[in-house]
Amino acid sequence: MAQNEIMVAAQEIQAVEGRSVSLPCDVTPPGHDKVYMVFWFQHGSGYPIYSFDVRGKPMSLARHWSAPEVFGTRAYFRTVSEPAQLVIEDIKRHDEGIYRCRVDFRNAQTRSVRYNLTVIVPPEQPIIIDKWTHILNGSLGPHEVGDDIHLKCRTVGGHPQPTVRWLVNGVVVDDEYEKNAGDVIENKLTWPSVSRKDLDAIFTCQAENTKLTEPREATVLLDLILKPLTVNILKTESPLVADKRYEVSCESAGSRPPAIITWYKGKRQLRRTKEETTENVTISELSFVPTTEDDGKSITCRAENPNVTGLFLETSWKIDVVYPPIVDLSLGTTLNPDDIKEGDDVYFECKVRANPHWRRLTWLHNDLVLPHNMSSRIIHSNQSLVLQKVTRQNAGVYKCSVVNSEGETVSDELHFRVQYAPTCKYDKVIVVGASRGESVDVVCEIESDPPAKSYKWKFNNSGETLELEQERFSRTSNGSVSILKYTPITELDYGSLSCWATNIVGSQINPCVFQVVAAGKPFPVKNCTLTNQTSSSIEVYCLAGFDGGLPQHFVLELYSTKSALPRYNITSYSEPYFFLDNLEPDVTFRIVVFAVNSKGKSGGLVLEEITFRDAEKRTATEKDMKISPVLGVLMGATVTITIVIVAIVVHVRKRKNRPEVALEEKISGIPSHCNTMSSTKPLLRSASPRDTDEKDPDVIPAKYGAAETDDHSALAALNSSSHIPLHSELSYHAETASSNVQWGGSPSLISLKQVSETCLYRPVLFQYHQYSNPAAMVGTFPRDSRPKDLCLTNGNSRSSDLELNGLAIKERLMASRLPESCV
Template sequence: MVNVDLEGYIVLIGGRAILPCNVTKPNSDSSLVAVLWYHGDNKNPIYTLDARSGKPETMKHFASEHLRSRAFFNLTQPLSYLRLEPITEQDTGEYRCRVDFKRGRTINQNIFLNVIVPITKVIIYDDDKNIIKDVAGPFNEDSWVNLTCQSDRGNPPARVTWWKGSDLIDDSYHQSDKGNSINVFTFQVQRNNLMSIFTCRALNNNITSLIMQNVAIDMNLKPREIKLINAPSVMLTGTQYELICQSIGSRPSAKINWFKDGQLLTGLGESTSEDGSVTTAYLTFVPSVDDNGKKLTCSAVNDKFPDFFLEESLILKVNFVPILSLALGSSIQNKDIMEGSDVYFECNIQSSPPVNDIGWFYNEKKLESDNKQRISVNNSSLLIRNVGKVHSGKYQCWASNDIGKGSSDTVHLDVKYIPVCKSGQRIHYGVAKHEMAVIVCEVDADPSEVTFQWTFNSTLSHVYTDANLNLYNSVVASNKSEGDEEIKYTVDGLKSIATYTPKRPIDYGVLYCSASNRVGKQTEPCLYFVIPAGPPDSPENCTLTNITAHTLTIECNPGYSGGLEQTFHLEVYINASGKKRLINNLTSSEYPFFIANALPAGNLFHLVTYASNNRGRSPIVTINGNTLVAERWQTDYFEETVVSTSVLLLMGTVTTLIIVAIIVILIMKIRSDDDSRKDKSNLMNLSRISGNKQESTANCIDTCESNGKQLTGSLECIEDIWGPDLIASQLIDSSGFMTIPVLTGTVEAEIYECNSLSDQTNETLIGRHHHSHHHPLTGHHAHLIAPSHHHHLQQQQVQQSINQSTNTPIDTTFYGNHCHLTTTGF
């Protein structure tokens, strides 16, 4: 037997395989008996040709069951072959052709048939075994990705590779247990891999085409950039700003959040570009003072990367008007501030930009350093040394910068102080004897829990100091003794109301009201002057201040009130048929200011003004005035009318004075001889009055009664004549000059006439005294009618004597043997 190995054959599945078998007779006398085909290890032939008939057309062919019609042996010379068609994968293997001859050896011919089973597809899947058809992912940027490409089973096994474009990037494939070829491509995705195309190729022969599968790489991208757009470097409080934050490069689109010092803010919303890579967020922001120096942040985050974000921050610089807070020094907070202590204020200032000016207010008025008031201002601090009641009030600091001016809240400084008299009180109480005076004493004090004490002084002499208008006793006062008038009073908070009834002249004087609290006792008591009540003085300096066609305006200064509340009156008279007719009557309880209107134009009016109180009325004051002619009360006409009226009044006054002067001269001439004889006697009698009070009283009584004249209250002649506070201390000095009584205290009483102080004269010595100014300390006038026998004294000597005896500046005006004395203060 002869074995022959033939070259193998490669046939594509489904194709035709021609398996040759040489059937040439070894010699001429030999003949073919049979041809048998074996496949693999199968001992039974898969195909048999019975050639014993010798004729091809009668030869018998036998094929196995699995071949059936797919196999046919073609007996041709010199090379016969077994044709298999179509080829199946099972046809792969070694075939053996056995040729038997009638005479000769059997020949075995071996041939290997390699059936190519091409792959038909590849599949790509991820780590989760998800089959990827077109797009893989999305994968997070910078993550590691495994893409597996698997071919189906083929023969021979396929070669599976990964390509990017024309570049082979991975050829590391392996066979699975099932005969599949697998290539796992592992790589880290980068931003530039977005939508890149990777190709899996598979091939197991050089006959069929490549099997390929493309896959695009989808990715989730981190935000690449974030920025604040047009954010102002400086902001103003209360101003609205539109802030924009933009994120670039995120896939999917980023979410933008706004933060202020870590606190999440609510934005207006977002917009996204078409490709989703650009996100723009908006924020309406109104900065406040507290925002200055804080960090405003916009942050972009992709939800696919929870641990990654980009942010852009801005340190806010917010400008605002200075904000100030004022506080007392820590050492004195929440404590009572006693007068005499030091007080420190600190003005805390918050400002952007820095302040360029600082100041202070006290009770809404500018406050500066004042050594006299012990106030020291040093920019944002204020020091008050030895604080007192005068320093109580509202304090405030202010500061300004380039934006504006701001002020602190007011801080009320409450200084605890001893009681002091409340200003603006009524201090003069005019009452008659046996009439009860209700005197109200009010003090200011802190704390306001006070106790009161009342005392009385019937003062013989006082000295007033114009510098501070305080009253000081210079002579011992007559104290109240047992049985004298008792001062009864009640207390209502900071007010005490005393009732006091004078019964004698010495009961007129000064009531002292003094209060105490836990800080201390009042150092200067409140003084209330109890004086005899009388009618008021006439209004003074009355002038016409405005004249129109139908209106006359008159204004006066109030005269002395007589110790009581006074009312001012104006009566307007018009000349009608030679008679005066009252056409208007006005009153005022506050001030002598009157507007008489609805008057007929171009007429002369007599304006009569006076004052009244419960004790009577003052002498009248008359002023004449003309209303302007209608339609002609322009400025030039008004001036002309006033000048004309004034000239007429002046001429009338001068004429009257001349006539009076002539009459007085004639009377004085007639009586001059008698006056000279009586001069000495009267002066001696008057000098005795300057002794002690009882002696002066007796002399006055004797002198007055010896001439048949009765004085009111004859037992207290001096008091009834001069009043409790006006004492006739000396009338005639050693040189024979007339001296004027010391005018002390509050001059309130009226001095009545005491005629003929000696048997030798019936001339009037002392006339009526007028207190004609409303202020208790200034503007006193004494109108003395001197006896005719003093007329020979030089006016200069009289003036000198007056000034020496009173020790007070007094102006003296002489009218014949009258002199008018005016002093500006006692």
């Protein structure tokens, strides 16, 4: 140490390992002196470790030297600062010690400064360990609310020894630490019963041994699993209509992580949902269709933490579902539906489930309302129907109809069966027509439940009653029909047949009755008239002939002249009346009318050459038509003759000396059964009303066969002739007639007897009775198309029904120039 050196006490300076430190040394000379040299020494060494040489140089050009084995390039003496400083970079732990700065002046005394340099070594980065010895990195948990937190903070090294402490959210909560083996220092923390408010709490472990640097620390963030705080069902409706789709929303908040929402109807989960999540709020929308079974059930919205089972919050909504009635119809539980007979008491139960409650219940039998009627033993009792002493009419289909504000529901059909003894299906006497020797099937149809198991037949006429053997009749497999094959041989075989059936309920009380009569095919229709003719329609009306002893109906067939197939086929069941419509104009048609019964059909009555003229053409023709003088004379003569004939008929009826005289009796030779087949009225008819009375009121005329024989005999007698008698041959008959009938004093040129003979003389060549122009029959016949025969015959091959042709007789009289007095 130099003689003039001034010693001072050592100053404490701390430096952090790895950082820099500055050791001040004042080099300002006193007065006007100058610095020569600056030396730095380390305690225990006599050699400088750093020198600053200013001798003979300005301060800025001084020479620096640093001992390489100590600081080397890490040290630098800086004189620009005040005071000057020795800056040591990157302090090492072995740099710790006492350092001395000596400043030599040219004249002044040497100055010295001593420093005790302490090097601080920070501890290692602390780590946080949980109770399972897992090192935590930034996150603590997740933990559930109520858990206890156990943490350990550990650090190693540090000079001087560091302190270790716990901070929660920046607040020191634990600074008690302990040193374990070696340089390990630990601090254990227990944080009991965490709550929702501890979410995201910051747990910090600090290790610190100097204020020169920030303490070493480790931090974790507390993560908690939280159940939802709220759950609410939004946009509810009430009531709900069954089978209609609805949307309802549920919102939940407060769950961590965000809640998952599930929907339940009762205990069944509903899966048609949409879910949205915003932060810790979850919204779920449910789409569902309530059914009638859902009325009164609860729709539950459950918000649940997805990480922990049982952390959920839920709310429920009890739904009110309205719907039309649900109806179930059944027979009384104490009744056997297959063992109900006439006379039993039964009841039906209509079970109803409805919301709102039903307000009307109606019972239906075969789709007809069945009202409450005590006198008819029909009783309504709340939801039951009671039928007392049922009959077969009570059988059928039953339904109950129930109404509430949502609609009406009709139950399924309940088929109610009432067993009863057999009865006849048709409550009337059925006429069965059969010729002698003809076998017919007599069908006995009965109604019974269950089917009949046996039948018996009896025959009865005015003389005896016989039970028929079972071999003569059979029954169908279903037991509802028995068929008897019956053949009448003599007149005594005509009478009544009776049929009885028996089933397990009992025997038939009133039999089915069949009247067996002699029968044949029906007679043809007659006197067909065409009326109300238009350009496209016409009405046809005929008189029915004898029905052959059996029910008959009538058939009309319409033909065109160009086709053999009928265009129309019309059936009339009551009378021979037909209406034809939509007929083409300017087409010639032919009409054939039949009578039909179970024995067959009659001969057809033919109406020929029916033409429907177009209305416009017909109008034009009428405008151009002029009446000639000759036609006027003929029309006048015709009118005059008609008036005279009417006067004669009136005069004859008033004759008192000959009552009840029929014109047919005056003129012999005209058969009593001669019928008119013309569309016009007969020229001659009885003057007495009683001649029209039916002489034989039986079903079959007693003289039907005799009349038929007489007609055929007359035909056979006249077959040898081949012409119609005219002027010369009629004179004899005129004289004979004049003796029976007075014709105004003049001889007659034509005899009505001859006319009838002429009618009988004509052979039957065609099956159908034909008119030359039926369409013209309504009114006056045109002269060219008038029938020239004196008598018209029908087409029945079995008899010749005769009809006088009044127009032909009138023309004959005109042609012979008969004086008016003779007429």
